[in-house]
Amino acid sequence: MLKKSAILTLFNIVVLSLGISTVSRANDDAREFVKMPKMMQQHQLANMRDHLKAINEILTHMAADELDKAAKVAEHRLGMSSMGSHGAKHMGKIMPKPMGAIGTQMHKAASRFALKAEEGEALPAYKALQEITAACVACHAGYRTH
Numbered sequence: 001m002l003k004k005s006a007i008l009t010l011f012n013i014v015v016l017s018l019g020i021s022t023v024s025r026a027n028d029d030a031r032e033f034v035k036m037p038k039m040m041q042q043h044q045l046a047n048m049r050d051h052l053k054a055i056n057e058i059l060t061h062m063a064a065d066e067l068d069k070a071a072k073v074a075e076h077r078l079g080m081s082s083m084g085s086h087g088a089k090h091m092g093k094i095m096p097k098p099m100g101a102i103g104t105q106m107h108k109a110a111s112r113f114a115l116k117a118e119e120g121e122a123l124p125a126y127k128a129l130q131e132i133t134a135a136c137v138a139c140h141a142g143y144r145t146h
Contacts, residue, residue, distance in 0.1 A: 031144045036094050041145050044091060051106075051136070054078050058129065062117075067125055071117035078110035078132065099143050106135035 036044070054077035061070035075081055083089075092100045109131035116128040 034145050067117040071114040074110045075114040080107050080111045102139040
């Protein structure tokens with residue numbers, strides 16, 4: 001089993017590397033700009049911040065070997081059952097179809113992760129968690145709203 005310090009170090013490395021790559025590309029941002037009303041843009045940003053908080057909570061629970069709690073966070077905050085609370089229906093109408101598809105992939109991946117975590121084995125759960133973050137990375141690599 002991975003130690004909590006190793007997991008947190010890995011998470012920090014990923015976060016820092018994402019920040020560094022964003023800063024170095026700030027002037028030549030080739031991502032597709034998605035125009036949306038300011039209110040919807042703020043709503044989407046709030047959702048993404050909550051997604052990031054949820055992933056952090058999941059990692060915290062996993063580091064404490066609380067896979068059942070990680071599963072609950074994943075399903076209720078990121079999984080398919082969370083789509084209504086995130087306003088996915090009205091947000092999806094203004095997104096490019098491929099962007100919306102990536103979002104749906106993320107929600108499905110979170111539900112799959114929850115099922116894996118409920119099984120109680122950490123390594124398969126970590127592998128499933130990577131599918132969630134891969135969708136986040138894909139969307140942020142391809143799209144921007146401001």
